[in-house]
Structure formats: C-alpha cells, structure tokens
Amino acid sequence: MTSARIPRADEDARVVVVGASLAGLRGAESLRLAGHRGPLTIVGDEPHLPYDRPPLSKHVIAGEMAPDATTLPHRLDLDAAWRLGAGAAGLDRQARTIVLLDGERLPYDRLLIATGARARPWHDEAEGTLEGVFTLRGRDDAAALRAALAAAPKRVLIVGGGFIGCEVASVCRDLGLPVTLVDPLPAPLAKVLGLAVSGFLRDWIAAAGVEVRSNTGLRSLDGRDGRVVGATLDDGSTIAADVVVVALGAVPNTGWLEGSGLALESGALVCDGHARVRAQDDGLHPEIRAAGDVALWPHPLYDGRMVRLEHWGNAVAQGEYAGRALALGDGDRPAFAGMPEFWSNQFGVTIKLAGLTEGADSLAVVQGSLKDKRFLAVYGRAGRTVAALSVDCARWLPAYAEAIAAKAPFPPIANALDQPSRLGTLDPSWPTPPPEVSARG
Amino acid sequence: MFPSRKTSEMRVVVDLNRCQGYAQCCYAAPESFELRGAEILVYDPAPSAEHRGRIERAAQSCPVRAITVQADEPAAGAGR
Amino acid sequence: MADPTLFAQIKDPANRADPYPLYARLRGHPVLRQDDDSYLVSSHAAIRALLFDPRISSADLPPAHSPATGNPFKDWILRPIKDEIVTRHRPLIFRDPPDHDALRRIVMTQFTPERVHGMKARTQSLVDELLDRRRGGDAICVVEDLAYPLPVTVICEMLGVPPEDEPTFQGWATQLATALEPDARHDEETQKQTRTTFDAISAYMKDLIKEKRARPVDDMLSGLAAETPAGRMGDFDLIATAILLLVAGHETTVNLIANGMLTLLRHPDELERLRRDPERAPRLIEECLRYEPPVHFRTRKALCDIPVAGTVIPEGAAVALLFAAANRDPDRFTDPDRFDPDRADNQHFGFGGSLHYCLGAPLARIEAEIALVTLARRLKAPRLLDDPPPYRDGASLRGPKTLRVAIDGLV
Numbered sequence: 019m020t021s022a023r024i025p026r027a028d029e030d031a032r033v034v035v036v037g038a039s040l041a042g043l044r045g046a047e048s049l050r051l052a053g054h055r056g057p058l059t060i061v062g063d064e065p066h067l068p069y070d071r072p073p074l075s076k077h078v079i080a081g082e083m084a085p086d087a088t089t090l091p092h093r094l095d096l097d098a099a100w101r102l103g104a105g106a107a108g109l110d111r112q113a114r115t116i117v118l119l120d121g122e123r124l125p126y127d128r129l130l131i132a133t134g135a136r137a138r139p140w141h142d143e144a145e146g147t148l149e150g151v152f153t154l155r156g157r158d159d160a161a162a163l164r165a166a167l168a169a170a171p172k173r174v175l176i177v178g179g180g181f182i183g184c185e186v187a188s189v190c191r192d193l194g195l196p197v198t199l200v201d202p203l204p205a206p207l208a209k210v211l212g213l214a215v216s217g218f219l220r221d222w223i224a225a226a227g228v229e230v231r232s233n234t235g236l237r238s239l240d241g242r243d244g245r246v247v248g249a250t251l252d253d254g255s256t257i258a259a260d261v262v263v264v265a266l267g268a269v270p271n272t273g274w275l276e277g278s279g280l281a282l283e284s285g286a287l288v289c290d291g292h293a294r295v296r297a298q299d300d301g302l303h304p305e306i307r308a309a310g311d312v313a314l315w316p317h318p319l320y321d322g323r324m325v326r327l328e329h330w331g332n333a334v335a336q337g338e339y340a341g342r343a344l345a346l347g348d349g350d351r352p353a354f355a356g357m358p359e360f361w362s363n364q365f366g367v368t369i370k371l372a373g374l375t376e377g378a379d380s381l382a383v384v385q386g387s388l389k390d391k392r393f394l395a396v397y398g399r400a401g402r403t404v405a406a407l408s409v410d411c412a413r414w415l416p417a418y419a420e421a422i423a424a425k426a427p428f429p430p431i432a433n434a435l436d437q438p439s440r441l442g443t444l445d446p447s448w449p450t451p452p453p454e455v456s457a458r459g
Numbered sequence: 460m461f462p463s464r465k466t467s468e469m470r471v472v473v474d475l476n477r478c479q480g481y482a483q484c485c486y487a488a489p490e491s492f493e494l495r496g497a498e499i500l501v502y503d504p505a506p507s508a509e510h511r512g513r514i515e516r517a518a519q520s521c522p523v524r525a526i527t528v529q530a531d532e533p534a535a536g537a538g539r
Numbered sequence: 540m541a542d543p544t545l546f547a548q549i550k551d552p553a554n555r556a557d558p559y560p561l562y563a564r565l566r567g568h569p570v571l572r573q574d575d576d577s578y579l580v581s582s583h584a585a586i587r588a589l590l591f592d593p594r595i596s597s598a599d600l601p602p603a604h605s606p607a608t609g610n611p612f613k614d615w616i617l618r619p620i621k622d623e624i625v626t627r628h629r630p631l632i633f634r635d636p637p638d639h640d641a642l643r644r645i646v647m648t649q650f651t652p653e654r655v656h657g658m659k660a661r662t663q664s665l666v667d668e669l670l671d672r673r674r675g676g677d678a679i680c681v682v683e684d685l686a687y688p689l690p691v692t693v694i695c696e697m698l699g700v701p702p703e704d705e706p707t708f709q710g711w712a713t714q715l716a717t718a719l720e721p722d723a724r725h726d727e728e729t730q731k732q733t734r735t736t737f738d739a740i741s742a743y744m745k746d747l748i749k750e751k752r753a754r755p756v757d758d759m760l761s762g763l764a765a766e767t768p769a770g771r772m773g774d775f776d777l778i779a780t781a782i783l784l785l786v787a788g789h790e791t792t793v794n795l796i797a798n799g800m801l802t803l804l805r806h807p808d809e810l811e812r813l814r815r816d817p818e819r820a821p822r823l824i825e826e827c828l829r830y831e832p833p834v835h836f837r838t839r840k841a842l843c844d845i846p847v848a849g850t851v852i853p854e855g856a857a858v859a860l861l862f863a864a865a866n867r868d869p870d871r872f873t874d875p876d877r878f879d880p881d882r883a884d885n886q887h888f889g890f891g892g893s894l895h896y897c898l899g900a901p902l903a904r905i906e907a908e909i910a911l912v913t914l915a916r917r918l919k920a921p922r923l924l925d926d927p928p929p930y931r932d933g934a935s936l937r938g939p940k941t942l943r944v945a946i947d948g949l950v
Contacts, residue, residue: 070472070504077501083461087505091470091529331476359476368498370476385593386637392497410497412479413893416591433843433854434593436636479893482647486901487821489652497644512818519821520904522896524886 022294022302023348027128031056033344034116034124035098036106037132037271038062040070040090040330041310041337045130047093048341058098059124061116063105063133066157072330074160075185076363080192081168085161106133109278111303128305128344131275131287131295132337135268135311135328140177145239150246151262154182166261167193174198175249175259177236179206181362183265184219187228188364198229198257200249203449205232210371211407212446214381215395218388226365231257268328270312280306286314286326291353293340304348307340309333318355319423320374320404329360357419367391370412372419373405381446382429385414385436394418397446398428461503468508470529473500477525484517484526492517543574546859550934556927558835558934559876562864570850577857578841578850581864583871583888585848589860590893592847595839597895598635630783632895639894642776644769646784646898649762654697655901662693662906666913674949678924681800681942682793685910690792693906694785694899699751699758704743711740712789715782716936740785744778759784788899794833794938795903796910799824801942802831803911804923806878814915820908822880827907828866828889830878835863835937837891862888863937919947 027033033049035042038060046060062068069088077083101118108117109129116124137153140146150171152163167174167190174190176183179201190197199206205213205220224230235252239262248258270285280303281288281296288296293307293315308315310333316322335356343351362369378397386393386409394414397405403426406418421430429441471491473484480498484491491503491510506514511530518526542564548554549561562581565571569582580586589595631642669688673679691709700708714736718729748764755761763777772780803810803823813819836859845852852858866887867875873882890897897903914921924943931940 072475073504077461082501083504087461087503089470089505091472091527093527093529331474334474361475363499366496366499368480368496412498413591414593417588417593420588431593435596435842436593481896483901486652486655487904489656515818516821516904519825519885520900522886522890522892524884 022290022292022304024128024304024343026347027054027056027345029056031127032125033058033128033130034126035060035130035132036116037130037134037310037312038064038066038068038100038102039132039134039310039333040068041134041333041340042130042132043068043090043092044334044337045132045307045309045341045344046096046098048338049130049345050094050096052342052345054345056127058096059101059126060096060098061101061104061106061118061124063103063119064156064158065103067100067102069157071155072361074157075154075182076189078157078160079154079164079167079186080189081164085157085164088157106274109275109280111278111280111297111306114305129307130337130340130344131306131308131312132310132333132340133271133274133312134333135270137264138266138269140239140264140266142238145241145246146264148239148241148246148262149244150260151239151264153264154186155268163261163263167195171195171259171261173257173259174261174263175200175257176263176265177249178265178267179203179230179232180209180265180267181207181360181364183263184223185362185364186263186265187223188226191226191228191365196229197227198231198259199223200231200234200236200251200257202235203232205449206230208449210375212375212378212381212397212448214444214447215388215407222365222367222391268311270326272312283314283324287312288324289313289315291316291318291322292348292351293336293343293354305344307344309336309340315354317358317374318353319357319425323376325358325374327358329358331359332356357423359419367410368408368412370408370415371405372408372415373397373403373422375405375407375446378404378446380428381444382441383438383444384418384429384431384434384441385411396421396429398443401428402426403428403430461505468531469506469511469514471502471504471506471514472527473502474525474527475500477523479523481522483520483522487516487520488513543572545571546573546577546579549861552930552932552934555930555932555934555937558863558937559867562861562867565861565864566868569848570852572850577838577859578852579859579861580847581861581868582848583865583868586860586862586865586888587892588847589839589845589858590888590891592845594842594845595858596635596842597639597839598629598633630779632783632787636894641770642772642780643894643898645763645767645772646780648767648769649759650898650902652901654759655905658693658697658902659905659909661696662689662909663913665689665692666909667917670913670917670949677947678943678945679918681914681944682797682939683941685914686793686796686800686942689796689910690789690903690906691785693902694788697759697902698781698784699756699760700747707743708740708785711736712785715740715786716790717933737782740782741778744781745774748774748777748781784899787897788902790933790936790938791833791897791899792903792906794936795824795827795907797939797942798831798833798937799827799907799911800914800944801923801928801939802827802878803915804921804944805926809878809880810915810921813912817912817916819880820912821904823911824904824907825885825887825889826878826880826882829872829885829887830866832863832866832887832889833903833938834889834891834935836861836935837895860888862891917950918944919950921946 035046068090104118104120107119137155173196176199187199205216208216237250239249246262250256281298287308289308294302294304295306295308311328314326317325339354359372375397378399380398383395392410394411395407403421408415482494491506493501518528565581569585571579631639669685695705718733751761751764839858841852841856843854869875890900922945928939928942
C-alpha cells in the first residue's frame with residue numbers, strides 16, 4: 019500500500035496536534051526529537067497543559083496531591099503554539115484545516131488526533147446532573163470529587179465495578195468513608211479479569227469494608243431538591259448516599275469529527291496498523307494519525323483484532339509512534355505493535371496486566387497464590403499465551419510479557435520458582451453479559 | 460502530602476508499567492517518593508525546586524529508568 | 540568458533556586489568572557452553588531475560604552430604620556445619636522466593652531511607668578523617684587509605700556493632716569476601732581459616748543479637764532482632780543476614796570507590812568537572828557502575844531447560860551472568876567502551892537486577908558519591924602512579940589491590 023505512505027516532513031510543514039493529552043504531548047515530543055523544526059500547534063479543550071490522569075483516581079481524590087500538581091513534564095522544549103481551552107469543532111480534510119470552537123482555522127500539513135475519551139455519563143441526564151453525582155475523567159472532575167469526599171459524606175455510592183470504580187472505592191475506605199459499590203456483574207473487574215480471579219478480588223474488597231452489591235443494576239439515581247440522596251436498584255431496593263460516582267467507562271472524544279468523512283466505529287476513530295486514519299470511503303489518510311484512547315486499530319499480536327486501549331502506556335507508545343511517523347515519514351516502519359499493559363493501585367496492592375485477556379479460555383496461577391494476595395496468573399486462548407496478571411509480582415511480569423509477545427504456548431513457563439509442582443489450569447470464567455445498564459443514552 | 464506548588468519549577472512522571480518497586484528513588488529523595496506495601500509507588504509529581512539534586516539522584520538511580528523529570532515548569536507559550 | 544575456555548581466561552589473573560576484550564569475544568556467542576558444562580551469558584538482552592525468568596534459581600545449595608559443588612561459600616563455609624544449620628542457615632542471596640522475598644521484606648523494614656540518609660554526615664566525616672591521615676604526604680593509596688576502611692565502618696555503625704569491634708570485623712569481612720569468590724583458592728589452610736572466621740563471626744553475632752534484644756537501641760540489628768511490620772526473623776536467618784550485610788557490602792563498595800576513582804583519574808576532564816560541580820556525581824556513579832562495575836558476574840542455576848538467545852540452557856546447568864559484559868553490549872549502549880556520564884537511558888547491571896538487586900545499593904551510592912566528590916575536591920593535582928594498578932585475585936568481585944596516586948598535598 020505504497021500510496022498510503024508519507025515521506026519525511028518538509029522543513030516548514032505545519033503540524034497540528036488535536037488533544038493536549040498524554041498521547042498528544044508524547045507525539046509532539048517525538049516529532050521534535052525526530053528533528054522536525056516546522057510550526058507546531060497543540061489544541062486542547064481544557065484550559066490545562068497536558069496532565070497525568072492515573073493519580074486523579076488515587077492520590078488527588080484522596081487529598082494528598084493537588085489536582086494541578088499533575089501537569090506532565092515535557093522531555094524537551096516543544097516550541098509549540100498552544101491553543102488551550104478552545105478545542106476543535108471540526109475537521110475539513112479536503113482543505114486540511116482544523117476549525118476551533120472559537121472559530122479560528124488552523125491549516126495543517128500533518129495532523130495528530132489524540133483527543134482521548136470522556137467519562138460515559140449516566141444515561142438519564144436529569145439524574146446524572148443532580149448535585150452530588152460525579153464522573154471522574156479530568157483534573158477538574160477529580161478536584162470536584164475531592165471536595166465532596168472531604169466534606170465527610172455519609173455514604174459514597176459507586177456505580178460500576180471497573181478499575182476506576184474500584185480505585186475510588188479503595189480511596190474511600192482509606193478515608194474511612196462508608197462506601198457501596200454496585201455492579202451488574204458477579205464481581206468487580208470480572209469483565210477484564212474473569213470470575214476465577216475477580217471472585218478473590220471481591221473478597222478483598224469486601225474485607226476492606228466496601229459493601230459490594232454485585233449482579234445488580236441501577237434503576238435510578240434519586241434526588242431531592244436537586245441533590246442526590248441515593249439510588250434505586252433493579253430489585254426496587256434503595257441505597258441512601260450523598261455522593262454518587264458514576265464509573266461506567268469512557269467513550270471516545272470524536273463528536274467534533276462527525277461530518278468530517280472519517281470512519282468512526284462506536285465513536286472510535288478507525289485506523290490501520292500504522293496509526294493512519296481511515297476515511298468512510300475506506301481510503302487512508304496517511305497525513306492524519308491517531309493515538310491513544312481515541313483510536314481503534316488492528317493489533318498484530320492478536321491476529322489483527324481491532325482494539326481500542328485506554329492505557330497510559332499505549333498513549334505514550336502510540337503517541338511516540340505517530341509523532342515519529344509524521345516527522346520522518348513511513349519508510350519501512352513496521353506496524354505499531356505495543357504490548358498492552360496497565361496498572362492499578364487499590365486496596366494495598368498493585369495490579370498489573372500485560373496483554374489482552376479477551377476471549378481467554380484458560381487460566382493458570384504460575385507464581386504465588388491468590389489467597390496470599392500475591393500472585394502471577396497467565397491467560398491462554400486456543401493454546402496460546404495471551405495475557406499475564408500480576409498482583410504484587412511485578413518482577414516476574416517481564417518474562418511473561420515476552421512469552422505473550424512471542425505467542426508462546428499456554429502455559430508458557432513451567433517448573434519455575436515459587437510455583438506449584440503441577441500447574442492446574444482453570445476456566446477464567448467470563449461473566450455472561452449483563453443487561454445493558456451503562457450504554458443507554 | 461504533595462500540595463499544589465505554584466512556585467514549583469519541576470515536573471516528574473514515573474512510568475508505573477516499568478516500575479518494579481526497587482525503591483531506589485525512595486532512598487534518593489524520600490520526601491518525594493514513597494513505596495507503600497510491596498509495589499505501590501507514590502510520588503510528588505511537582506516537587507519543589509529546592510529538591511532538584513535529590514530528584515536528579517532518584518531519576519539516575521532507577522534500575523528500570525522509569526522516571527522522567529523536567530527541571531523547569533512547562534510553559535504554554537505562543538510558539539511560532 | 541566459540542572458545543570453550545573463555546571463562547578460564549576471564550578468571551586468569553593475567554587478564555584482570557582488562558577483561559573487556561574477552562567479554563567482547565564472548566558476546567559473539569551470548570549464551571556459551573564451557574568445558575565444565577556451565578553456561579556463560581554475556582549479552583544485555585539474554586541477561587535481562589534470565590534475570591526475570593522464574594526458571595533461574597539462586598538457591599543451588601546442595602544437601603549436607605552431597606559432593607563438593609566447587610562454590611567455596613557452600614562447600615567450605617556451610618557444608619561442614621551441622622545439618623540443622625545447613626538447611627536453615629542460608630543468607631538470602633542464596634535463596635529463592637517465597638522465603639527470599641519474606642526475608643528481604645523484613646530487612647527492608649530496617650534498611651530505611653531515614654537510616655541510610657542518617658549515615659551521610661557520618662560518612663563525610665569518616666572520609667575526611669581518613670584523608671587527613673595522609674596530610675603532608677605526597678601520595679595516597681585510594682584503596683588502603685580510604686576505600687577499604689570506609690564501608691566496614693559504615694555498615695558496622697548502621698548494624699550497631701560497637702566501634703571497638705570494628706577492626707575485628709574488618710578482618711572477618713575480608714576473609715569471608717575472599718572465600719565467596721567463585722574462583723577462590725581453597726587450599727587446606729584457607730579452608731580452615733574460613734571456617735574459623737565463620738564460627739567466630741557467627742558466635743559474635745549470636746551474642747550481639749542477644750544484647751540487642753536485651754537492650755534495643757536505634758540501629759538495624761536491634762530492629763531486626765525484634766518483631767518488624769513484615770514479621771520476625773529466626774535467629775539463624777538473623778545471623779546469616781547480618782553476616783551477609785557485612786560481607787556483601789564490603790568489597791563491592793571498596794571496588795565501586797576504587798574503580799570509580801581509577802576511571803576518573805583516567806578521564807581527568809571528568810575529575811575536574813566533578814571538582815567544580817559535585818552535582819555531577821549521580822551521573823558519574825551510574826556510568827561507573829556500567830563501565831567498571833564492582834561485581835562482574837554472578838552465578839545461578841537452571842531449574843529446567845531454558846531457551847534463551849537461540850540456545851537451550853539445560854536443566855541443572857550452572858549459569859554465569861556476566862553483568863560487566865552486558866554493560867558493554869553495543870546492541871544496548873551506544874559507543875559502549877566510552878566513559879560517558881551524560882549517556883541517556885543508562886540501564887546497567889552494576890547492581891544486578893530483579894529479585895536479587897543489590898539490597899545495599901542506596902548506601903553504596905552514598906558512600907561512593909561522598910568518597911569521589913571528596914577525593915576530587917581535596918586531592919591536589921592527583922596523578923595515577925600505576926596504570927594499570929595491581930588487581931586483587933577475584934574475577935567477579937573485581938577491583939584494584941592498591942591505587943596509588945601522587946598528589947601535591949591535600950586541600
């Protein structure tokens with residue numbers, strides 16, 4: 019597909035990065051590190067310079083880190099023009115121009131789209147905007163939630179048992195706040211880790227004092243005088259809570275691209291393996307790359323399955339990949355193949371996952387033990403190692419990440435240290451999809 | 460613990476995918492890095508400029524080179 | 540054709556001053572079998588893979604009555620001691636998870652940042668006192684006058700060994716460190732001496748621990764002898780740990796300081812830069828750890844067949860990880876034979892890696908920084924008198940025996 023390649027950027031080529039995000043920042047840095055000296059403009063809809071999100075759901079809402087302390091370091095002087103607080107309103111790909119919300123038009127020769135994602139809102143807007151109802155995605159969200167937690171609420175209700183929901187629950191317990199976590203699945207984190215593992219996590223979470231209400235959807239958030247007072251579960255029972263955190267995942271920020279002619283799927287920007295964005299007519303735009311949470315792309319490690327990764331590490335690696343490609347051109351650059359990796363700190367442990375668990379049909383605990391809250395578990399799919407989960411076993415993870423990258427047979431490493439003499443293989447036990455509670459509206 | 464510091468001149472971020480809890484940064488700059496439990500690294504992303512030497516030592520001593528430091532506050536300039 | 544005697548050549552004292560050409564030849568075969576069925580691993584990628592591979596063990600201690608292993612620490616220090624101790628009295632450097640991790644966690648509760656930082660001022664005054672003894676002279680020996688006496692005093696004070704016993708400890712530490720060398724001579728006389736030393740230090744530690752339990756003070760041994768947030772150590776483990784901290788923290792630190800100063804004297808511009816700007820020390824020290832590391836290799840055992848770098852290391856094989864060779868791997872480091880403190884991404888194996896990453900690294904860094912910065916500041920017009928200097932026998936714990944420097948006096 020020679021036509022989809024771009025050459026090295028001209029010295030005066032204008033580069034625009036839409037998204038003052040981690041992926042946008044790392045992309046811009048890579049562009050400069052690769053030697054591009056031309057004009058660079060970075061557009062962000064928030065008034066802030068790029069900041070780090072992982073601390074928001076941990077130390078910022080715990081009150082031990084100021085929200086504005088999270089501004090990210092720059093690896094070099096970017097020499098960029100920043101357009102912060104306006105955001106992009108549209109893309110004219112024929113005229114190669116970005117239109118900002120304030121009407122400014124920014125022509126580009128090369129474009130990086132890194133607009134990320136936003137918190138999925140509660141499906142009922144009136145309920146979701148009650149005072150005391152929060153989502154957590156940006157710095158300002160975290161500052162608002164921090165203020166609410168600091169006001170000693172009588173009970174915090176967390177809607178959604180994903181990683182953000184669990185991290186918030188963990189912080190609430192550290193703060194000594196009563197907290198209830200409601201999730202339609204049988205255990206928190208079950209969607210990503212499977213019930214065989216998340217069943218244990220559920221016990222730890224409960225042991226930390228979180229009231230875990232699994233297998234339960236929410237019928238409504240209930241308010242009085244514009245303030246949330248609790249929620250009604252699917253079975254009609256109610257929970258009184260003065261703070262509600264809606265943690266139902268995120269949706270890509272691509273509203274500004276509607277009508278641009280770029281291909282969107284479930285809101286995500288469809289890309290090829292080189293981060294080139296696709297047009298609705300299936301042509302590629304090699305001068306437009308996308309990186310981070312906004313992009314949907316085929317992962318070579320997983321037979322080209324289309325993935326969208328909301329991972330810190332992916333934002334960094336894909337941003338860098340795209341920035342280099344925009345500066346240096348494609349040449350023989352191989353497709354982007356970054357190992358999916360993320361971490362979470364909650365309830366006193368570090369959880370790390372390498373690879374993708376989706377579709378795994380087998381699971382083996384290869385180091386440590388679940389009951390000790392310290393283990394490494396490996397996921398297999400059709401005889402191949404596809405993911406590895408570490409709970410406080412980070413130093414073993416690289417060996418398993420290499421096995422995943424090498425598409426090694428499952429289980430990949432036997433007769434090892436701190437390992438049962440016979441590796442038992444479990445069923446990861448995926449939950450059946452719950453009735454749609456989160457995606458309405 | 461890690462307050463907003465308008466006068467701060469430094470920015471730090473740690474790649475916690477890479478971090479394996481060696482805690483060398485906690486020895487180099489104990490007021491800015493702390494290991495909780497076995498592997499939870501908590502750090503000050505905006506350390507005061509007076510700790511510059513210690514932060515540099517933390518970054519240099521990281522066995523997996525996971526620490527990125529910017530010694531000067533990022534600025535949103537007009538650029539070219 | 541790969542040379543099956545390369546390890547013997549590396550261990551040959553004749554090659555001690557410059558083993559790096561041998562390492563370069565080795566890297567042509569990153570995983571190389573030797574005549575004795577051991578395997579040498581020399582590339583950065585292969586060592587990294589093995590360090591993080593759970594099929595590699597550090598605990599290849601044989602049962603009490605098994606034949607000699609060739610490793611003097613096990614054969615001549617531990618084996619002859621009664622069975623109970625053989626099975627239980629093992630320092631964590633020779634143990635695997637989960638008990639290695641449990642022991643290490645206990646040690647870490649006492650080897651705290653506060654305690655390590657607390658040694659800074661004392662280390663500075665020790666360095667100055669040691670140098671002051673050479674005031675008026677026209678030469679110093681960096682090893683004998685500074686690098687050798689410093690680490691034992693520092694670790695003794697941290698542990699809580701009374702100052703009057705430090706000279707005795709110095710002797711014990713030297714004796715045991717020599718015995719730890721994989722290539723140490725073990726003639727009958729040395730064996731006997733080593734056993735006597737081990738018995739003496741064990742007995743001493745036992746008494747000292749009893750004393751710390753009776754009258755705990757703010758030092759590491761008192762802390763380790765008590766209940767810690769990570770649990771409590773048994774007496775055997777405690778004695779083994781205390782001896783390990785003494786031995787492991789001794790010659791390694793001597794080497795770090797001596798190799799560091801030797802490197803600076805060979806790069807006078809860097810020595811001058813350090814004199815003007817002590818804040819350059821952290822980068823310098825990391826580069827020293829890459830360029831002239833204190834420990835050149837460590838051995839492990841393969842628990843099963845391990846494929847690495849196109850070779851399969853068979854089950855049971857002894858595996859030597861040549862950290863010093865990996866530190867000069869051109870596939871990992873640009874211009875690896877150049878001493879360049881400004882290099883980016885200096886991910887060296889100067890302190891090993893993974894589970895057994897040097898526990899004392901933070902203390903070693905502080906001692907090296909204070910020693911090198913003070914030497915740079917105080918030595919007037921230092922000139923290296925022997926280049927290369929004479930080296931001690933050890934090929935793994937590699938460092939100069941003496942490092943004589945002519946000076947125009949001390950500042």
